[in-house]
Amino acid sequence: MDKKKVVLKLTNVVKEFPGVKALKGVNFDLYQGEIHALIGANGAGKTTLVRIITRELKEDSGNIEFMNINLKKISVKEARQLGISMVEQDINLIPFFTVAENVMLGSFPTKAAIIDRKKLNGLAVKFLKKTGKDLDVKRKAYSLSPAEQVFVALARALAVNPKLLILDEPTARMGLSDVKILFTTLRRLKSEGVSIIYISHRLEEIYEIADRVTILRDGENVLTSEISSVSANEIVKAIIGERGVVTFIRKKETVLKEREEPVLVVRGLSGYKFRNIKLEIFPGEVVGLVGMVGAGKTELVNAIVGREKGLEGDVILDGKPITSPYKAVKFGMGVIPEKRKKEGIVGEATVCENISLPILSKIIRFGFINFLQERSYCKKAVEIFNIQTPSLTQKVKYLSGGNQQKVIVARWFLAGKKVLICDEASQGMDVGAKFEIYEFIRKFAKDGGAVLYSTSDIPEAVQVCDRIVVMHRGEIVKEYESTDDISLDEVVLYAMTGKGGQINAKEN
Amino acid sequence: MRKRISTYSFLIVVGFIIMFFTFVNPRFLTWTNFCTIFKQNAILSIISLGITIVMITGEIDFSYGGIVGLVGAIFAGMIEKNYTPISVVFLLLAVAVGFGVMNGFLVSYLRLPSFMVTVGTMFIAMGLERAYSSGLTCWIKNEHLLVIARGEFLGFPNLGWFSLITLLILVWLIYFTRPGSHFRSIGGNEKAAREVGISVTFYKLLAFMLAGFLYGIAGILEPLRVSGAIAYAGQTYLLPALTSVFLGTTMFYLGQYNIPGTFVGAFIMTMLMNGLTLAGLPFYLTPLFQGILLVIAVAIASDRKIKQVKF
Numbered sequence: 034m035d036k037k038k039v040v041l042k043l044t045n046v047v048k049e050f051p052g053v054k055a056l057k058g059v060n061f062d063l064y065q066g067e068i069h070a071l072i073g074a075n076g077a078g079k080t081t082l083v084r085i086i087t088r089e090l091k092e093d094s095g096n097i098e099f100m101n102i103n104l105k106k107i108s109v110k111e112a113r114q115l116g117i118s119m120v121e122q123d124i125n126l127i128p129f130f131t132v133a134e135n136v137m138l139g140s141f142p143t144k145a146a147i148i149d150r151k152k153l154n155g156l157a158v159k160f161l162k163k164t165g166k167d168l169d170v171k172r173k174a175y176s177l178s179p180a181e182q183v184f185v186a187l188a189r190a191l192a193v194n195p196k197l198l199i200l201d202e203p204t205a206r207m208g209l210s211d212v213k214i215l216f217t218t219l220r221r222l223k224s225e226g227v228s229i230i231y232i233s234h235r236l237e238e239i240y241e242i243a244d245r246v247t248i249l250r251d252g253e254n255v256l257t258s259e260i261s262s263v264s265a266n267e268i269v270k271a272i273i274g275e276r277g278v279v280t281f282i283r284k285k286e287t288v289l290k291e292r293e294e295p296v297l298v299v300r301g302l303s304g305y306k307f308r309n310i311k312l313e314i315f316p317g318e319v320v321g322l323v324g325m326v327g328a329g330k331t332e333l334v335n336a337i338v339g340r341e342k343g344l345e346g347d348v349i350l351d352g353k354p355i356t357s358p359y360k361a362v363k364f365g366m367g368v369i370p371e372k373r374k375k376e377g378i379v380g381e382a383t384v385c386e387n388i389s390l391p392i393l394s395k396i397i398r399f400g401f402i403n404f405l406q407e408r409s410y411c412k413k414a415v416e417i418f419n420i421q422t423p424s425l426t427q428k429v430k431y432l433s434g435g436n437q438q439k440v441i442v443a444r445w446f447l448a449g450k451k452v453l454i455c456d457e458a459s460q461g462m463d464v465g466a467k468f469e470i471y472e473f474i475r476k477f478a479k480d481g482g483a484v485l486y487s488t489s490d491i492p493e494a495v496q497v498c499d500r501i502v503v504m505h506r507g508e509i510v511k512e513y514e515s516t517d518d519i520s521l522d523e524v525v526l527y528a529m530t531g532k533g534g535q536i537n538a539k540e541n
Numbered sequence: 542m543r544k545r546i547s548t549y550s551f552l553i554v555v556g557f558i559i560m561f562f563t564f565v566n567p568r569f570l571t572w573t574n575f576c577t578i579f580k581q582n583a584i585l586s587i588i589s590l591g592i593t594i595v596m597i598t599g600e601i602d603f604s605y606g607g608i609v610g611l612v613g614a615i616f617a618g619m620i621e622k623n624y625t626p627i628s629v630v631f632l633l634l635a636v637a638v639g640f641g642v643m644n645g646f647l648v649s650y651l652r653l654p655s656f657m658v659t660v661g662t663m664f665i666a667m668g669l670e671r672a673y674s675s676g677l678t679c680w681i682k683n684e685h686l687l688v689i690a691r692g693e694f695l696g697f698p699n700l701g702w703f704s705l706i707t708l709l710i711l712v713w714l715i716y717f718t719r720p721g722s723h724f725r726s727i728g729g730n731e732k733a734a735r736e737v738g739i740s741v742t743f744y745k746l747l748a749f750m751l752a753g754f755l756y757g758i759a760g761i762l763e764p765l766r767v768s769g770a771i772a773y774a775g776q777t778y779l780l781p782a783l784t785s786v787f788l789g790t791t792m793f794y795l796g797q798y799n800i801p802g803t804f805v806g807a808f809i810m811t812m813l814m815n816g817l818t819l820a821g822l823p824f825y826l827t828p829l830f831q832g833i834l835l836v837i838a839v840a841i842a843s844d845r846k847i848k849q850v851k852f
Binding site for chain 2: 138
């Protein structure tokens with residue numbers, strides 16, 4: 034390779050959020066005219082890193098240089114003017130504006146203090162052409178498909194003539210034909226000297242498009258390499274790291290596979306983001322549902338708990354169909370949601386009130402809550418689950434994330450539910466709290482409960498679960514009947530590519 | 542198809558209303574009555590257009606309920622004390638814009654919720670009005686000034702011209718200039734606007750200031766129209782102005798607060814009230830009808846298919 038010009042150089046960048054060290058001294062450099070893939074598990078620090086480059090976040094320490102300009106005192110707006118442009122994962126368009134207006138947002142051309150529509154549309158056509166996608170610029174944005182939205186956002190990013198383009202999971206909502214168009218465009222941009230940071234979970238795409246790859250794990254850059262000199266297995270290893278070694282030892286003796294009747298049955302469930310899902314969960318087992326972000330896990334879980342209606346198929350709990358969250362809970366389902374603060378806890382209420390929510394009907398006497406009974410019940414819960422709280426009357430929002438999660442676990446555990454649905458149950462928690470959660474989940478299963486454990490943390494799933502199903506692009510691509518002799522790399526590979534085995538680096 | 546039905550359904554209903562009123566009282570459909578409606582409608586439409594600017598940026602503004610009355614009371618009081626009208630006008634416009642600045646500062650720079658903030662500033666203005674006028678009506682006897690609101694130009698009432706000119710300026714400002722597009726961008730998707738470098742805080746402040754200016758104009762015209770500042774005149778606009786804005790979302794730009802829609806909405810409001818009066822409806826039933834109209838307008842405007850276009 035020729036000696037390449039470095040356009041962006043990050044040295045020892047540290048960023049800390051309350052309670053989490055998101056970046057622990059990351060070094061990263063980007064050549065002119067290269068496509069650099071940035072990959073890593075959830076929470077590895079990818080988003081934090083790119084937000085620091087676009088200046089939406091400021092680093093705590095470390096040095097960032099873009100084309101020999103120190104970015105320390107540069108604002109978001111100035112960074113844009115310097116040519117740093119990003120296509121976000123959640124695309125922000127204005128629904129009632131036309132495609133043209135969305136592309137040129139914030140910089141409409143004017144003539145004599147009046148917006149020059151002709152020029153506006155002309156410019157939008159020009160920038161859309163650069164994206165390679167053919168769209169009518171007079172269409173309203175709300176009529177666009179998710180893939181088309183990406184191209185509109187890309188056109189907007191190109192409107193500032195970027196020198197550095199950041200794409201965060203642009204293909205997550207795209208079909209194959211659109212991916213082809215996008216890649217052709219990216220190659221052309223590259224040949225024009227634009228440097229591109231490409232965030233993706235899909236290994237096959239990275240092999241197709243990227244020149245180099247950087248892997249982040251727990252806020253550290255663990256690998257930067259030419260894509261041609263690194264194998265898929267090496268990448269997978271770098272992503273999961275040493276945690277492949279079992280840290281949480283499952284108590285095998287608890288697993289009783291009494292396969293009489295499944296307690297939860299999902300029959301041919303289809304929705305917008307998942308197709309024809311079949312699942313059976315038996316009492317006494319923990320079933321892992323794994324997949325990358327955007328694989329459709331969250332949507333599937335939402336459908337299973339009755340929050341969203343599937344297009345086809347049924348969810349049967351104990352012989353009764355679930356059609357609403359109310360019914361789900363009534364028939365014996367407990368839910369540990371992904372958005373803990375928004376959907377799990379009642380932040381303003383006390384620890385005690387949160388725990389006793391599902392059993393209130395049992396402790397009501399003559400229309401009044403029996404507070405003594407409630408108190409003793411909750412006291413027991415706090416002890417069993419080791420919830421760190423100054424008192425039972427503490428507002429839950431003041432507890433740490435891990436303890437909030439334990440409150441939710443305690444809530445369902447003691448309410449005597451048959452099925453527990455966990456969605457990213459250990460996200461954002463420290464290791465100690467994670468292990469406690471794992472233990473409670475194992476205990477729940479041992480006592481005859483059934484658990485569906487949805488997570489994008491694959492090593493975790495392998496440790497906690499008895500069985501694993503892998504999702505990729507809305508379909509179950511692989512089922513493992515046991516997690517005993519499972520190859521972690523293989524699970525990750527299935528989750529990232531939908532296929533097992535080796536990936537051919539040169540395959541298109 | 543559904544969209545088309547919604548666009549015109551309201552206008553069809555309006556057509557029926559006009560036919561009904563004409564049937565009940567043939568005087569309804571005359572040029573004289575048309576001018577009367579425009580006269581009655583002018584101040585309401587200027588206020589509603591002010592609110593619409595703020596609502597286009599995604600906030601809400603209730604302060605008009607106080608500002609219009611405050612400006613009117615001081616105007617009448619100072620005119621009767623023989624201050625130069627032109628300097629009084631400038632002073633009061635400055636006061637009204639000052640309220641807008643206060644709203645804008647509290648909402649966009651301190652990030653307080655506009656709903657509560659502007660209800661608060663509405664009461665502040667009301668309190669000041671009460672302190673100034675002691676709740677008494679102050680009549681204006683200066684005929685030269687009164688003619689501004691009561692006169693005609695080219696056979697059409699001056700007040701009507703005022704509202705039409707406001708409408709034209711705002712249509713130009715909101716739909717044909719860059720600041721206008723910034724207002725609409727912010728209301729459409731604040732995050733997107735911020736991403737492309739639009740100063741959300743500044744433009745929200747600007748929207749509140751413009752609204753304040755319009756409330757000031759309305760506040761000055763109101764005592765001229767009824768030849769005096771009647772105590773708490775601003776409050777009578779509270780419900781009708783809001784209703785006009787929501788009626789407006791059912792026309793032109795479906796599901797969005799918009800300038801021409803608000804104007805027509807205010808006109809429909811006034812026409813309905815005028816028609817009901819001509820039909821002999823007791824005045825105390827007015828709020829009842831306005832309330833019903835507001836709920837209907839909100840129901841149409843919040844039609845899920847129209848409003849919740851999700852990404």
